[in-house]
Amino acid sequence: MHEQGISESIIESAIGGDRDALNTLWQQSRRWVAAILLAHKPRETDLEDLLQVVAMQVCRKISTVREPKAFKSWLRTIAINTAREEGRKTSRRKRSMLKFVGIEQMNPKSVSPVDVLSEDSDESKRIYQAAMSLPIGYREPVLLRCLRSMSYQHIGEVLELPETTIETRIARGRRMLKEILKQQDHQHDESSSLRAIGGVR
Amino acid sequence: MSTDEHNSSIDPNEKQVNKVNETNEIIALPGDERDVLISRVIDGAASAQDWATFRGVAAHDPSIWSELGETQSLHESVSMSVADELGFVDQIELPGGAMDDQPLRARLDLVSRWGGWAAAAAILLVWFFGSPMLNRQSDLSDGDQANLIPNFGSSNPMLDKARPDQAFGQYIAAGQQSGQVVGEMPEQIVIETRPMPDGTIEVLYLRQIIERQIIDHAYREMRDETGKIFPVPVRANPIIEKSY
DSSP states (O other): OOGGGOOHHHHHHHHTTOHHHHHHHHHHHHHHHHHHHHHHSOTTSOHHHHHHHHHHHHHHHGGGOOSGGGHHHHHHHHHHHHHHHHHHHHHHHHHHHHHHHTHHHHOOSOOOHHHHHHHOOOHHHHHHHHHHTSOHHHHHHHHHHTSTTOOHHHHHHHHTOOHHHHHHHHHHHHHHHHHHHHHHHHHHHHHHHHHHHHHHO | OOOHHHHHHSOGGGGGGOEEOTTSOEEEOOHHHHHHHHHHHHTTOOOHHHHHHHHHHHHHOTHHHHHHHHHHHHHHHHHHHHHHHTTTGGGOOOOOSOOOOHHHHHHHHHHHHHOTHHHHSSSOEEEEOSSOSTTOOSOOOHHHHHHHSOOOOTTOHHHHHSOHHHHHHHHHHHHHHHTSEEEEOSOOEEEEEEEOTTSOEEEEEEOOEEEOOOOSEEEEEEEOTTSOEEEEEOOOOOOOOOOO
16 A cells, blocks of 8 residues: 555544544555564564554554654654564563573574574575665665655655655665675685685595 | 765765766766665666766766666565565554453453463463453453363362372373363473482473463563553464365
């Protein structure tokens, strides 16, 4: 659904308690909200759960939005807070579970993202993981731009940044992505040649 | 072609790096501006002037074409992955009904007191019997509580006399018969071992029992940004039996 068609009157009605308007608003916003969550969430957190939490928050707190113009940034803030809170919870949970079952002692070598990447033969997954490793200021606009309905202007409205800043960040983000991938290729080549040398000896 | 962020982080004289030919056509761009131009082309946001610049640069530096192709390919790849990740999004609707979660809170308390393994689990699945929970006003009846609490009844004379392992065996057998107990996980997790004064070793270990309940609605316990607990419905797609 095209988000750009959101009118202030719909937002106003939703803030005023109109359930149909709120549903329309949600349907027009949920895709970019999910992209924001994707950019901010910890790797192991379930995106669907997070989006449901945001949906719940929208229902509960829409009346607190002061003016229609603030809606997008309000919704983005809710999404970011939800992703961060869940991230804190997940790491707390992970720590306590590890302590409890003594996995730390049993398996001291943790799996790093690099290990995961090296096992991943799928090139598109590798590219995606590289995109997810971009600094958040670049990752967010790069991912939002992957949604067809999100123009530079619209991304700027959501992130509360000028359109020119958005296009620079997207361009730089893509440049960084290429560099990350090239670096990985280079490291892979180096380790392959080291293995080859070791094999000869 | 310039940007505020771009200009704020580079040498202000960098724009002079743009090389022009005798007809004042731009034939080379500094790094950021080149990247922005490529991005505009990919995103369908290039103006006629941008296209003219692109053609001018490409005429003198054909490598911009391969750069365009490479960036376009990366963008498409990331877009496809993002589309995959967001495939479920259109199914997430706003929750319906009143948002009073007091009945849920009572159930969460009950589960935390009696849930055993469920309470220890990181993600708490709260189960409810019968009607949708969000609009339900009544608390659990005694019968419901009896369903939630494993039947370790100390009033049973057979169990009163049984040793713990016998009582445990009876619980497993009775539970499997009623369908409430699926079984015990074969692996027991050692939490701690310590030597005792008499030369024996004390072992603390975890036994894992899998129980089963049929429920109408499931909710995950989540926290909002203020730390307040609230329920999030777990979407369940009914299994459709295929006929061949």
